[in-house]
Amino acid sequence: MTLIDGQLIREHVKQECQKYKSIFQASQKEVAIIRFEASENASNGLRARYEAARISAEQKVATFNAIGITPNYIVLSPNIAVEQFGNIIQSINENSKVTAAIVQYPIPAKFTSSIGLLEPQKDIDIVRRQSNNFFESCATAEGIARIVESYAQRDSNVAVVGGGGFVGSGVIKYLEASRISCFCLEDGDDLSRTQAADIVVSVTGRQGIFTPYVLPSHHLVVDGGFTPTASGAAGDVDRSAYSIPQNITPVPGGVGPIEMAILAERLVKMDLGVELGKWNYQQLQQEQMQRATIIAPIARVFFAQQTTAYPQSIRTERENLFVLEGSNYQIRFNSTTQSLIVARTNEKLTLIRLSLASNQIETARGITNEDVTRWQQIQAAIDSTTTQSNDRGMEL
DSSP states (O other): EEEHHHHHHHHHHHHHHHGGGHHHHHHHHEEEEEEOOOOOTTOHHHHHHHHHHHHHHHHHHOOOOOOOOEEEEEEEOSOOOOOHHHHHHHHHOOOTTTEEEEEEOOOOOOGHHHTTSSGGBBBOTTTTTTTTTSSSHHHHHHHHHHHHHHHOOOOOOEEEETTHHHHHHHHHHHHHHOOOOOEEETTOOOGGGGGGOOOEOOOOTTTOOOOOOOOOOOSEEEOOOOOOTTTTESSSSSSTTTTSOOOOOOOSSSSSHHHHHEEEEEEHHHOOOOOOOOOHHHHHHHHHHHHHHHHHHHHHHHHHHHHHOOOOGEEEEEEEEEEEEEESSSEEEEEEEEEEEEEEETTTOEEEEEEETTTEEEEEEEEOOOHHHHHHHHHHHHOOOTTTOOOOOOOO
């Protein structure tokens, strides 16, 4: 079983979009992101959906900030007047600085018709549920379909559970346009019918409906569910079934980051007229692993040498976690898990996770050619007898 790392795609697309960051910053364009709070009498199930919307909205804020677009994040009470919501939509339409807008679902029923007021050319996520001149389906549907494309073979058959819904129907439309065979199942159908497919997509939002008892082995399972719980986010696939498919998108960390990547791509297309190159997950994964294979052994040797020669440069964050931080990178060693992590300084994202016990690279994402060059320079410094030293050792 292989977990598909949605953050790998998000980081790749972010790097591509950041080539246009200065243009976006100079234009001072905005993206409006609107979400509603849950009403006081909302059921627990509905509250979970609103909480998922909050998490998604905050991820969108971070995504747009990263590529130089200012997010205008608007949180609304469910008690505002319909007319007031309509006025907000109209102001977005009339504001030339707002290049795109997203309304997070769910929304109270009384506001549904007002969504149709949004200018089609600003509807980056097809919240109006009608295609525009740019896109046919929402970003989540496109992201799921493009993961499927990365794994589909000529004779693949895809079961889309929840295929009659907004996201599911978008997945089917995209895949059928790509000549990939699909069939639709709904929540409550006999899920064992997925045995007729080699790829399964589930977008029901029903926590844990796929268990080892109903999920046979598949080439790929894409879990598009997301339910916040007290113990963390949960998807349509129960974690007890994760080991069954050959490849699976985890929750969290799978479809969510891919959705963010699609929105960033779409913004570049809508605002700048630039169509980014189409990614393939397996190709990106291979590329990242090749780069990580160069960097990981250098990081391991560097950390060991600095620990021995300059122990004062190693910071102890907790009993089992030791950190070496430079101006460019941070290396973290967990003595309990025997893992070495390489990240960029001041970024939370793990670029490389190396298991020291097995000497296997477990994570590789967001690594650029420039990173490889910098680490090769560190390797040269390690090998050189004329390396400049100071009280902290070589610069990381």
